[in-house]
Amino acid sequence: MNKRLLIVAHAPSPNTLRxxxxxxxxxxxxxxxxxxVVVKAPLEAGPEDVQACDAILLGTTENLGYMSGALKDFFDRSYYPVLEEKQGLPCALYIRAGHDGTGTRRAVEGxxxxxxxxxxxxxxxxxxxWQEAFVEQVEELGMAVAAGLEDSAI
Known part of the structure; x- marks a missing residue:
């Protein structure tokens, strides 16, 4: 049986889409x-997507020292419907931060x-x-999460 990796990532610009x-x-x-692999924008993803996945990779921009409003909306709609059934869900996160990203990281971690x-x-x-190396780093993150899921190492 296949495992399912859900990627929920906000991509408001050409670089974040990359x-x-x-x-x-x-x-x-x-x-x-x-x-x-299922890829959705945060406003298109919902609790049913989280219920159907075996791991989740989140992506967001840093907006005023916080996560994107779209990712916050995803969490607002999904939090309580998935709270009980999806405890222990393997997750990872990348943040495209124009500044330092610590507020965004703290918010998502909470x-x-x-x-x-x-x-x-x-x-x-x-x-x-922006650095071109960002693309390679995120590609490696996606590969690591999927490989770990495949091996049931995560």
């Missing part, structure tokens, strides 16, 4: 079999702690001016 695509590309690496999801990797902070 990051979401990189996460998907990494997760769909040809050597990773047995993992179905919600993830409340949900009792389980970090499989420390949040990836992509700080400061």
């Amino acid at each position: 990051l979401r695509e990189a996460a998907e590309r990494g997760a769909r690496h040809p050597e990773i079999e047995g993992v179905e 919600i993830v702690t409340g949900l009792r999801w389980r970090w499989v990797q420390a949040p990836l902070l992509l700080r400061g001016e």
Whole structure:
């Protein structure tokens, strides 16, 4: 039976769209079999998507020192419907932060702690001016999460 990785990532700009695509590309690496990848924007994703997944990779921009409003909306709609059934859900996060990203990280970590999801990797902070290396880092994150899910290591 295939495992399902849900990628929920806010992509309001061409560069953040490249990051979401990189996460998907990494997760769909040809050597990773047995993992179905579902990619949704936060406003399109909901509790039913979380209920149907075996791991989740979140992506957000830093907005005024907080997560994107779209990701916050996803959490607002999904929190209570998934709270009991999805405890221990493996999760990972990347943040495209124009500044330092610590407020964004803290906010998401607080919600993830409340949900009792389980970090499989420390949040990836992509700080400061845009760098092409960000794309590769997010692709590696997507690959690592999917590979861990495939091996049931996460």
